[in-house]
Amino acid sequence: MATFDRRAFLRTTGLAGLAVGLAACGGETPGTGGGDAANGFGSVKLQLSWKKNVEFAGEYFADSKGYYKAAGFDKVELLSGGGSGTSVESGLATGRCWIGLSAPTITAPAILQGAPLKIVGATFQKNPFAVVSLSKNAIKEPKDLVGKRIGVQDSNELVWNALLKANGLDPAQVTRVPFQSDPSMLTSGQLDGYIGFVTSGPVRLRMQGHDPAYLLFADHGLPLVAETFTVTQDTIDNERDKLKAFLTAEIKGWKDAVADPAKSAELAATVYGKDQNLDVKEQTEEAKMQNELIVTPDSKANGLFTITENLIGQNIASLAQAGLNITPEQLFDMSILNEVYKADPSLKPA
Structure with a gap:
């Protein structure tokens, strides 16, 4: 079972020296394979935000169905993230990857330290973070947190406090319990809820015979996008x-992945993540859950990965709640996706 450390909304590990490293990477980033439009784009490395599970089904489809090759790439290598591995932001600095999947709460601190990075799109329109509970003692609204025992990892303390602040709750009203991602603390009654991913926590509880409930951060005062495509400014410019x-x-x-959760799960469990001992049924249910975070009225209207100005503004406000004061222009650049959809409107949902 994956832990939730990598999903911390603020992680500074690996950021030391990041700005210097990125500033030194002028021109072609080391280790990306080179290539140009006339001769094809060569090979590139995409660093995932976690180990190879169904969260990256769109990448598996793009690879297995030849979309990368059709776009001019000899190969797109999918690098596993998570654990003690290098962060996407550090990977971009060192040339370990050319592009990566990250989160505003990880990329923003790097930018604020001087790293020339930008988010150019987001797979998840809603961040999957949630307070997971059981229906018999459901936590579905912020007011339900009062008097409850909530498992919070140290790495999530900042965003936990931001959630409370956004909803006018005093931290003293809730008992925070040290937590290391073990859901049995919830099912055994040691906790009333814990911070986890809505795409996996409730699914696993349900498969174990429990009736889960959840409070999604994105719907309760802390909207943030996730699985964000992050690149260097040099890549955008050159x-x-x-x-x-x-x-x-x-x-x-990702259009294919959204349309076929079962195939997404099969690719994850039997091909790309076959060494992860993934359960196809569980991965299928997780794929269905994550589709609700990917497909929204805005992404239906504007296309996958797009982020509206309104949602960008909400993200900036959420980051401020967590003590990260950054401007939209510093963090986001939606112009590339705008050009993609303008050139080929058929990419938008039917």
Whole structure:
């Protein structure tokens, strides 16, 4: 079972020296394979935010169905993230990856320390973080937190406090319990709820015979996008066509993934993540859950990965609640995706 450390809304590990490292990476980033529009884009490395499970089904489709190759890439290597591995932001600095999947709460601190990075799209329109509970003692609204015992990892303390602040709750009204991602603390009655991913926690509880409930952060005062495509400013400035080609392949892959949760699970469990001992049934249910975070009225209207100005503003406000004061222009650049959809409107949902 994956832990939730990598899903911390603020992680500073690996950020020391990041700005210097990225500033030194002028021109072609080391280790990306080179290539240009005339001769194809060569090989690139995409760093995932976690180990290879169904969260990255769109990437599996883009690879297995040849969308990357059709876009001009010889190969797109999918690098596992998570655990004690290098963060996407550090990976971009060192040339370990050319593009990565991260989160605003990880990328923003790097930018504020001087790293020339930008988010150019988001797979998840809603961040999956939630307070997971059981229906017999359900926590569905912020007011339900009062008097409850909630498992919170140290790495999530900042965002936990931001959630309370956004909903006018005093931390003293809730008992915070040290937590290391073990859901049995909930089912055994040691906790009333814990911070986890809505795409996995409730699914696993349900498969174990429990009736779960949850409070999604994104719907209760702390909206943030997730699985964000993060690149260097140099890539935007000097490899724009390459980046547009990559995002085009990604859109095609994720359209397929959204349409077929069962196939998404099969690719995750039997091909790309076959060494992770994944359960196909569980992965299928997780794929269905994550579709609700990916497909929203806005992404239906504007296309996958797009982030509206209104949602960007909400993200900036959420980051401020967590003590990260950054401007939209510093963190986001939606112009690349706008050009992709303008060039090929058929990429938008029917």
